[in-house]
Amino acid sequence: MTGANGHGLTLAEKVLARASGVEAIVPGQIVEGRVDLAMMHEQGAQTVAPFHQMGASAVWDPERVVIAIDHWVPASTEGAAVLHRILRKFAAEQHLTHFYDVGNHGICHQILAEHGWVVPGDLAVGTDSHTNMLGAMGAVAAGIGPTEMAAVLALGRLWLKVPPTIRINVDGTLGKGVTAKDVVLRLLGEVKTTGATYKAVEYGGPTVERLSMPERFTICNMTTEMGAKCGMVAPDQATYDYLAKIAKHPMHPLAPDRDATYERTIDLDIDGMPPMVACPYSPDNVRPLPDVAKEHVTIDQAFLGSCTNARIEDIREGAALLKGEKVHAGVRFIVSPASTSIYQQCLHEGLIDLFTNAGAVFTNSSCSACFGGNMGILAPDEVCASSSNRNFPGRMGPKEARIYLMSPAAVVASAIRGEITDPREMM
Amino acid sequence: MQNVIEGRVWTLGRDVDTDQIIGGKYLTVIDPNELKKHVFEIALPEFAAAAKAGDIVVADENFGSGSSREHAPQALRAIGVGAIVADSFARIFFRNAINLGLPAIEVRGVRALFETGDTARIDMSAGTVTNVRTGRSVHFPPLPHHLLDLLEAGGLVEKVRRELAARPTPTP
Numbered sequence: 061m062t063g064a065n066g067h068g069l070t071l072a073e074k075v076l077a078r079a080s081g082v083e084a085i086v087p088g089q090i091v092e093g094r095v096d097l098a099m100m101h102e103q104g105a106q107t108v109a110p111f112h113q114m115g116a117s118a119v120w121d122p123e124r125v126v127i128a129i130d131h132w133v134p135a136s137t138e139g140a141a142v143l144h145r146i147l148r149k150f151a152a153e154q155h156l157t158h159f160y161d162v163g164n165h166g167i168c169h170q171i172l173a174e175h176g177w178v179v180p181g182d183l184a185v186g187t188d189s190h191t192n193m194l195g196a197m198g199a200v201a202a203g204i205g206p207t208e209m210a211a212v213l214a215l216g217r218l219w220l221k222v223p224p225t226i227r228i229n230v231d232g233t234l235g236k237g238v239t240a241k242d243v244v245l246r247l248l249g250e251v252k253t254t255g256a257t258y259k260a261v262e263y264g265g266p267t268v269e270r271l272s273m274p275e276r277f278t279i280c281n282m283t284t285e286m287g288a289k290c291g292m293v294a295p296d297q298a299t300y301d302y303l304a305k306i307a308k309h310p311m312h313p314l315a316p317d318r319d320a321t322y323e324r325t326i327d328l329d330i331d332g333m334p335p336m337v338a339c340p341y342s343p344d345n346v347r348p349l350p351d352v353a354k355e356h357v358t359i360d361q362a363f364l365g366s367c368t369n370a371r372i373e374d375i376r377e378g379a380a381l382l383k384g385e386k387v388h389a390g391v392r393f394i395v396s397p398a399s400t401s402i403y404q405q406c407l408h409e410g411l412i413d414l415f416t417n418a419g420a421v422f423t424n425s426s427c428s429a430c431f432g433g434n435m436g437i438l439a440p441d442e443v444c445a446s447s448s449n450r451n452f453p454g455r456m457g458p459k460e461a462r463i464y465l466m467s468p469a470a471v472v473a474s475a476i477r478g479e480i481t482d483p484r485e486m487m
Numbered sequence: 488m489q490n491v492i493e494g495r496v497w498t499l500g501r502d503v504d505t506d507q508i509i510g511g512k513y514l515t516v517i518d519p520n521e522l523k524k525h526v527f528e529i530a531l532p533e534f535a536a537a538a539k540a541g542d543i544v545v546a547d548e549n550f551g552s553g554s555s556r557e558h559a560p561q562a563l564r565a566i567g568v569g570a571i572v573a574d575s576f577a578r579i580f581f582r583n584a585i586n587l588g589l590p591a592i593e594v595r596g597v598r599a600l601f602e603t604g605d606t607a608r609i610d611m612s613a614g615t616v617t618n619v620r621t622g623r624s625v626h627f628p629p630l631p632h633h634l635l636d637l638l639e640a641g642g643l644v645e646k647v648r649r650e651l652a653a654r655p656t657p658t659p
Contacts, residue, residue, distance in 0.1 A: 090633055106517055106557060114647040131514065139515025189555040189579055205557040205583035211647045219633060253502060254549045258578050287552060287577055342502065431554075433511030452553060454506040454529045 061085065068317025070225035071292050072260035075200040075314055079183035080220075087224040087323070094217050096199075096309065097177050098209065099126045099186035101168040105143040106206035107187070108150045111213055119154045120216030126177050127151055128160040128168035132434050133426040135162075140434075166399025166425050169193040169367045173277060174399060176303050180295035181312025185212060190367050190449065192284045196276035197303070198295035198313060200260070203284070223289045224323035226256055227316075229265035232331035237484035239377070240275035241369055241447070241467040242349075243267070244282040245336040247328065249346030257287035259323065262316060267330060268293060273302040274371045281368045282449050285343040335482060338465035341453045349470060353482045357464070359443045362387075362475035365396035365423075366430040366448035369468050372397075372405050374447065378472035379411050381486050387419035388478030394421050394436050396428035420475070432456040438463075445474040488590060488638040492609040493619070494543040494569040496601050501547035503530045505580065508551065508559040516558070519565035526562040540567025543607045547573065547598040551580025560584040560591075570609055572597050572616055585634055588642030592616070594627040611635075 061077045062084050063069045069077065073085050080091035100107060104127060119125055127147055132140035144162070151159045160171050168186060171177070172194055178184045180198035185191065187209050194201035204218070212218050230243060251261075261283045268276070276293050283291025293299075295313045303311065335349040364370065364378050375397060387393045395415050397403045403425050406412050415422045429436025430448040438444055438461035446456075451463035466474070469483035476486065507530035509522060516522050527534040544563065550573040551559060560583045563571065570590040574597060584591035592609065594616050601607060606619040617624035630638070640646040 090631065102514075103556065110644045113644045115651045116647070137515055139517075143515055143517070187555055189553065203555040203579050205555055205560075205579060205586060207557060207586045207643050208582060211586075211643050214647055214651065253552060254575065257549065257575065287549065289578055431511040431514075432506070433514050450504075450506075450553060452502075452504045452506045454510050457510075457512070459507075459529045 063321055067321045068319035070260065070320045070322065071198065071262050071294055071314060071316040072200055072223060072225050072290060074316070075181055075183060076220060076222055078181055078312060078314065085222055087222050089222045091220055091222060092217050093183045093220050095124065095185055095212050096182035097124055097126065097184040098212050099128065099168055099172055099184065099191065100209060101128055101188055102131045102140065102143045102147070103187040103206050104209065105146040107209045107213065108146055110207045110210035114210060114214050116214035119156065119213045122155045122157065125156050125213065126158045126172060127156060128171040129162055129165050130167045131427045131431065133162055133165050133424060136434050164400060166401070167367045167427055169281070170371070170398040174401060176306030176308045179303055179307045179309060179311040180299060181314050185209070185218065189284050190281050192288065192291045193277050193281040193367060195283065195290045195292035196273060196280040198292060198299060200290045200292065202290050221258070223258055223260040225260040225262050227262050227264065227322040227325045229325065229327045230263065230267040230330060231265050231327070232267055232329045234330060235333065237469055237487050238333060238335055239467040239469065240271055240278045242333065242336045243330060244279045245338055245346050245465065246333060248282065248285055248338065248344045249336070250326065251286045252344045253285060253342060254287050256283065259288055261286060261288045261291040263291065263293050269296065273298055274373045278368055282343070285449060335467060335470050335484070337470065337480065338451055340451055340462040340464070343450060343465060349466060349480070350482045352480050357443065357480040358478060359391060359445045359474055359480065361436065361438060361442060361444040362391055362393045362471050363429045363436060363444055363446040363448060364468050364471050365394065365428045367398060368449040369447035370396060370398035370402070372402050374468040375402070375406055375411055378468045379414050381469055381472045381483060382414060382418050382476065385418060385476045387475050391475055391478050392421065393419065393475040394423060394429050396423045397425050399425050429456060445471050445480055447471045490611050492543070492569045492590065494541040494607060495539070496543050496545050496603060496605045496607045497531065497534060497538065498598065498601050498603045499530055499544065499546040502549045502552060503546055504553035505551060505556050505559045506553060509556065509562050514556060514558060519561045522558055522562040523565035526566065538566050541569045543569050544571045545573070545598055545601045545607060546571065548575045550576050552577035555579045557583045560587050560589050564589045572607065572609065574598050585637050586643040588638060590638055592627060594625055596625050600625060
């Protein structure tokens with residue numbers, strides 16, 4: 061495989077060349093990619109009508125389709141119940157057996173990760189914008205809409221414009237109380253919400269190579285907020301170890317060439333970097349958390365959840381700070397693990413006791429307060445400290461409500477003090 | 488899709504994300520005629536009641552960023568919006584709009600040419616957007632063939648329907 065003028069290829073270019081079976085590939089080229097994995101959540105219900113209108117009779121490969129219920133678990137409105145019903149009926153008709161229904165549920169991206177549905181070299185698409193998270197497996201993983209998904213279910217492929225790639229090298233050591241979330245927030249402050257629109261982002265460098273898979277999931281997850289088509293990390297031993305016992309189909313590990321052509325390269329040194337926070341009303345409105353903490357921003361709600369940061373490592377990180385403390389009077393602290401298995405792990409480790417004894421609400425696994433459509437809605441003049449990924453106007457309900465995005469540790473520190481707090485002060 | 492699209496303009500700023508187009512509380516609504524009552528509730532509250540079929544939305548950079556929700560272009564299509572023209576689009580919104588047969592046209596510098604209430608005239612083959620009131624216009628590169636094909640077909644459903652219909656019927 062080669063790129064422009066015989067140059068080497070970026071990771072995204074290699075995966076798309078594999079998916080489309082072309083020998084030479086350059087940014088801007090339109091390719092037809094064969095899909096390795098298609099994922100639907102509730103928005104998949106809107107896939108059913110166009111699928112039938114297209115005249116399709118059978119899903120191209122039921123073994124390559126995953127459905128996960130995650131936004132309304134269990135259904136909180138009649139509308140949500142109808143969406144779930146449509147999906148169950150479609151799954152039964154089409155023999156889609158990889159259905160993570162209520163009781164076996166989790167946030168769709170976490171389900172894909174912990175069950176090994178996306179592996180190195182894959183082209184994966186999902187009906188949720190944060191499908192980018194799975195790029196941490198060394199795959200191209202992109203969000204699409206439901207009509208597009210109907211075509212994927214019918215044909216097993218979709219057209220893609222080969223994106224130019226931005227390479228991000230991270231070097232340095234994460235300080236105490238500084239996390240992968242702070243790294244991606246810092247990067248958002250630089251790249252901004254439009255900086256990677258239609259582009260691939262390839263993360264690497266010594267720090268990224270040392271990150272665990274859950275940390276890589278967090279970083280790739282918020283590549284979505286940069287506008288990117290995909291965010292990726294080249295697979296290495298950490299990837300293979302994570303997938304060793306769970307990979308659902310064969311891996312095709314690919315690595316970027318040394319002479320790959322990047323549209324832009326960003327080098328970030330995180331030595332001495334403090335925790336970061338994205339202030340209202342954009343994920344790229346990023347400031348050092350200690351500066352915001354000086355302004356004594358009082359909060360009404362704290363949320364430890366979402367596909368970005370609700371894995372067992374995130375919840376443990378929060379629990380370590382909360383031990384022996386109480387949630388501040390007047391603060392509602394919502395904790396929502398990213399999957400049922402993480403919920404069970406919390407139960408086994410005594411973390412549900414720890415959080416509820418401190419005055420938190422520990423919910424079952426779902427997208428929860430992240431998207432303003434189910435629970436944890438804010439009043440117009442309220443403020444939320446959140447480990448999630450978006451803080452646009454109206455994200456958690458009314459347009460005036462203010463959301464600050466930060467690491468799980470910072471969310472817990474803020475829940476204890478009742479105002480936005482640097483977690484390092486409590487370590 | 489018509490080659491020339493002309494209509495009354497509604498202007499919007501930059502970074503109008505999907506939450507501002509159609510909020511999270513409406514995500515369980517799948518009837519486009521219900522969705523259209525709530526379109527731009529946050530970004531442009533007067534729009535839903537006053538917008539008419541054929542109107543054109545003119546936005547600044549990064550229109551439709553955020554979620555993959557197709558509710559956003561569906562609601563605009565249900566109103567009968569003739570086209571959405573923006574300095575730039577977020578990628579999933581752009582694909583969703585084209586897939587629904589709703590022209591989404593990226594035109595650098597277009598937002599600065601218009602005020603709400605102006606009339607825009609879009610010439611697809613010439614690649615121009617003109618403000619009929621001021622006479623000022625701006626060029627855009629023609630859409631790639633496969634996107635024009637999609638719009639010509641009226642969207643992805645019809646395009647795939649034709650492709651599947653053309654397949655030989657399997658013999659038992």
